[in-house]
Amino acid sequence: MSDPERVTEDTEQALVAGLKARDPSACEAIVRRHGPVLLAVTRRILRHEEDARDAVQDAFLSAFRSADGFAGAARLSTWLHRIAVNAALMRMRARRRRPEESIEDLLPGFLEDGHHVREPDEWSAPPEALLQRRQNRDYIRSCIDRLPEDYRTVLVLRDIEELDTDETARALGLTVAGVKTRLHRARQALRGLLADRFEAVRR
Amino acid sequence: MIPWITCRDVVDFLDRYLAGELDPDETARFERHLSECPPCVAYMHTYQAAAVVAKAALRDAEEATAGVPEDLVQAILRARDDRS
Numbered sequence: 001m002s003d004p005e006r007v008t009e010d011t012e013q014a015l016v017a018g019l020k021a022r023d024p025s026a027c028e029a030i031v032r033r034h035g036p037v038l039l040a041v042t043r044r045i046l047r048h049e050e051d052a053r054d055a056v057q058d059a060f061l062s063a064f065r066s067a068d069g070f071a072g073a074a075r076l077s078t079w080l081h082r083i084a085v086n087a088a089l090m091r092m093r094a095r096r097r098r099p100e101e102s103i104e105d106l107l108p109g110f111l112e113d114g115h116h117v118r119e120p121d122e123w124s125a126p127p128e129a130l131l132q133r134r135q136n137r138d139y140i141r142s143c144i145d146r147l148p149e150d151y152r153t154v155l156v157l158r159d160i161e162e163l164d165t166d167e168t169a170r171a172l173g174l175t176v177a178g179v180k181t182r183l184h185r186a187r188q189a190l191r192g193l194l195a196d197r198f199e200a201v202r203r
Numbered sequence: 204m205i206p207w208i209t210c211r212d213v214v215d216f217l218d219r220y221l222a223g224e225l226d227p228d229e230t231a232r233f234e235r236h237l238s239e240c241p242p243c244v245a246y247m248h249t250y251q252a253a254a255v256v257a258k259a260a261l262r263d264a265e266e267a268t269a270g271v272p273e274d275l276v277q278a279i280l281r282a283r284d285d286r287s
Binding site (some may be wrong): 024027028031032035036039040045053056057060061064089108110113114115116119121122123126127130131136137140142144147155156159160180183187188190192194195198199 | 209210211212214217218232239242243245246248249250252253254255256257258260261262263270271272275276278280282283284
């Protein structure tokens with residue numbers, strides 16, 4: 001009788017034991033098994049292939065060094081995910097900033113009486129339908145790329161990597177209120193950019 | 204007498220409304236505005252949709268091309284050997 005869940009758990013326990021014992025084959029197995037997801041994480045944060053690879057390497061070396069600190073209460077994948085996020089953020093702080101748009105220019109405008117300058121409308125289709133088309137997915141990614149880095153990073157950590165507000169604040173050295181403000185502005189800016197293409201055509 | 208809130212207020216406080224962080228009085232004013240302002244309802248829907256599509260589009264792209272280049276795997280293992 002085979003139970004896939006059980007097999008996975010047994011494998012994970014064996015890998016953790018091997019990691020703590022500094023067993024080379026366990027380390028290799030961990031790199032092969034968890035590397036793809038960690039590389040996806042560092043790519044999303046850094047958007048630069050070489051930096052993303054360097055961050056994955058930093059993350060694994062840091063994991064191997066601090067294996068004793070892995071309590072086992074968390075899943076191995078969750079622990080590695082946090083390490084990879086931090087490694088990517090370290091790389092990001094070290095590199096030079098790209099020129100970027102101001103967040104103010106991407107936020108909605110209001111008239112003096114508080115009405116929208118440009119009235120928002122529903123989108124032409126629900127999210128699942130929009131996501132069916134590859135051009136739309138590419139467009140969504142290009143819009144996320146246009147967000148200023150401070151805002152884009154908060155959006156990626158909270159909405160894509162699913163860190164909670166406290167974790168995001170700690171990882172970025174921000175206050176909880178600062179994370180909330182940036183996330184709200186990032187979502188507003190992204191909504192505006194997406195609306196340019198997805199809003200229902202008005203008659 | 205409950206003062207009116209503007210579309211701008213709705214946008215400013217939308218995250219707190221969605222997170223259930225407004226007090227009952229603020230929530231009542233917020234919902235009264237929404238009940239009479241289709242553009243703000245559209246704003247709220249599309250604000251939520253933006254987060255949904257962002258997550259799907261970013262995850263889709265990079266996890267589909269799963270796998271770690273072999274040279275990276277080898278580089279990590281070499282670096283580990285060097286330091287241990």
